[in-house]
Amino acid sequence: MPELPEVETVRRGLQPHMEGRVMARVEVNRPDLRWPFPPNMTGRLQGKTVTALRRRSKYILVDLDSAETLIIHLGMSGRMQIDEAPTAQFHHEPPVAQKHDHVVFHLQDGTRIAFNDARRFGAMDLTPTAEVENHWLLNKLGPEPLGNSFNAPYLVEALKKKSSPIKTALLDQRVVSGLGNIYVCEVLFRTGISPKRKASNLSAARVASLVPAIRDVLEEAIESGGSSLRDHRQTNGELGYFQHNFAVYDREGAPCRNECGTNIFRVVQSGRSSFYCPKCQR
DNA sequence: CCATTAACCTGACAGC
DNA sequence: TGCTGTCAGGTTAATG
Numbered sequence: 001m002p003e004l005p006e007v008e009t010v011r012r013g014l015q016p017h018m019e020g021r022v023m024a025r026v027e028v029n030r031p032d033l034r035w036p037f038p039p040n041m042t043g044r045l046q047g048k049t050v051t052a053l054r055r056r057s058k059y060i061l062v063d064l065d066s067a068e069t070l071i072i073h074l075g076m077s078g079r080m081q082i083d084e085a086p087t088a089q090f091h092h093e094p095p096v097a098q099k100h101d102h103v104v105f106h107l108q109d110g111t112r113i114a115f116n117d118a119r120r121f122g123a124m125d126l127t128p129t130a131e132v133e134n135h136w137l138l139n140k141l142g143p144e145p146l147g148n149s150f151n152a153p154y155l156v157e158a159l160k161k162k163s164s165p166i167k168t169a170l171l172d173q174r175v176v177s178g179l180g181n182i183y184v185c186e187v188l189f190r191t192g193i194s195p196k197r198k199a200s201n202l203s204a205a206r207v208a209s210l211v212p213a214i215r216d217v218l219e220e221a222i223e224s225g226g227s228s229l230r231d232h233r234q235t236n237g238e239l240g241y242f243q244h245n246f247a248v249y250d251r252e253g254a255p256c257r258n259e260c261g262t263n264i265f266r267v268v269q270s271g272r273s274s275f276y277c278p279k280c281q282r
Numbered sequence: 283c284c285a286t287t288a289a290c291c292t293g294a295c296a297g298c
Numbered sequence: 299t300g301c302t303g304t305c306a307g308g309t310t311a312a313t314g
Contacts (some may be wrong), residue, residue, distance in 0.1 A: 003307060034290070034309080058308080076308055077292075100292085119291045121308060137309095164285065173309085180307055249307090270286065273305085 002074045004058055004145065004178030005218055009225030010080050011055045017082055017111050018050045018062065027104040033117060034075065038126045044068060045105075045126075057141050057177035061132060069129040071137060075121030085110025141177040145214050150176060152208035159199040159207055166202060167195035168270045170210075179214065182249045183221065185275045187213045189248045194281040195274040196267070248275040256280060 002010065026045045028037060038044070048064040055061065062070035074080075083095035095112050097104070103115040103124065115122070127135045142158070143150040155176070162169040169175055170184045179187070188195050190213045193206060247257045252266040252275060262279040 006307075073308085075291095076306070117291095118293065119306090119308095121290070123309095161284095168285085171308095182307055271288085272308095 002058065002078065003180035003183050003221075004055075005183070005221035005225050007058045007060060007074065007178075008055055008222050010074070011053055011060050013082065014060070014080060014113065015053045017084075017107070017113065018105075019053055020050065021111070022047065022049050022108040023105055024108040025106040027106070029102050029104070033102060033120050033122045033124060034073075035123055035125075037124060041124070041126060045070065056133075056138055057144065057173065058180075059138065063129050067129050068126050069132045071123070071125045071127060071132070071135060072115070073123040073137070075117055075119060075123065077119040078115065078117040078122035081114040081116055083112045083114075085112075140174055142172075142174050143176060145176050145178050145218055150211065150214075152204075152211050155211055156204050156207045159202065162199035164199060165195060165269055166193055166197050166199045167272075167274050169199035170214075171270070171272070176214070178218070181272050182246065183214075183217050185249045186217050186247055188274075188281060189276060190217065192281055194278075195269060195276050197282075248277065251275055 023045050024047070026042050028042050031037065044066065045064070048066050048068075050062055051065050052063040053060065054063065058073060060072040060074075062072065064070065072078075081095075081098070081101075084090075086092055086094070095114075098114065098116055100116045100118045100120075101114040102117055102120070105113040105115075107113070115124075123137070125135070125137065132138065143154065158175050159166070159169055162172075162175070164172075167184055167188065170179055170187065171181065185195070187210060191206065191209045193202065193210070248264050251264045253263050256262050256264060256277040256279065258277065258280050260277065260279045262277055264275055265278050267274050267276075
């Protein structure tokens with residue numbers, strides 16, 4: 001699943017193909033993902049022009065000229081597969097429908113964009129564009145970590161109330177929206193904070209250090225996604241997953257990148273794996 | 283109110 | 299080659 005950087009990469013990949021284009025035909029191959037699709041989703045999408053592609057947290061927002069917005073969440077396993085129509089210069093095999101292609105957008109220019117989601121933890125809904133921030137999926141989200149309202153005073157205040165470990169608090173989308181398991185682990189390693197430390201017990205200075213660390217980790221991941229996006233375009237249009245070089249995530253037993261001589265530990269917190277260096281993170 | 287747990291699903295992978 | 303068990307980048311409803 002895509003955390004914020006992966007979702008932003010998907011958004012940027014889709015943008016040139018969708019913005020200003022007409023959804024000529026929309027295939028809906030099942031009644032639901034995590035929840036039922038909205039009534040008459042096909043009819044409300046077909047023939048509409050995409051006016052903008054935006055992102056809020058881990059949600060992709062597809063604005064339409066009908067004053068409605070299609071809200072898309074990729075869940076854990078959601079992907080977008082783009083297949084451009086063949087041209088005179090570039091002839092290739094027509095795209096083959098894949099297992100778990102639940103919704104397929106056929107654009108007027110012949111581009112095929114498939115939403116594929118094996119686990120079906122993803123979601124789609126339609127809502128008036130003017131009220132998209134009030135939608136029940138979005139209206140409890142905390143600030144965007146890359147925006148101005150996410151700053152040290154805000155985070156100090158928000159964490160003061162949290163009796164849970166800092167790892168759990170940063171995964172709480174009401175505190176800050178867009179972080180997932182991987183990037184929380186990476187952020188805590190960079191700031192030298194143990195995932196097990198109680199959020200409300202952290203000094204203001206340590207909390208303040210989280211703000212730029214979160215920005216940096218996310219921005220680097222978006223940049224790395226951007227490069228993998230360019231690479232991917234050479235071969236296929238699949239968006240949503242790419243390689244990263246993580247300092248701690250999924251590195252249980254491997255040496256700490258700080259060369260402190262300690263190996264990375266894994267603990268389970270709130271049912272999720274946390275990876276950390278017990279020597280560098282206190 | 284808050285915090286933790288179970289549940290939603292399928293696929294990949296390790297071990298036997 | 300199967301089988302079984304475990305785990306997975308998210309989020310919500312149920313439970314304590």
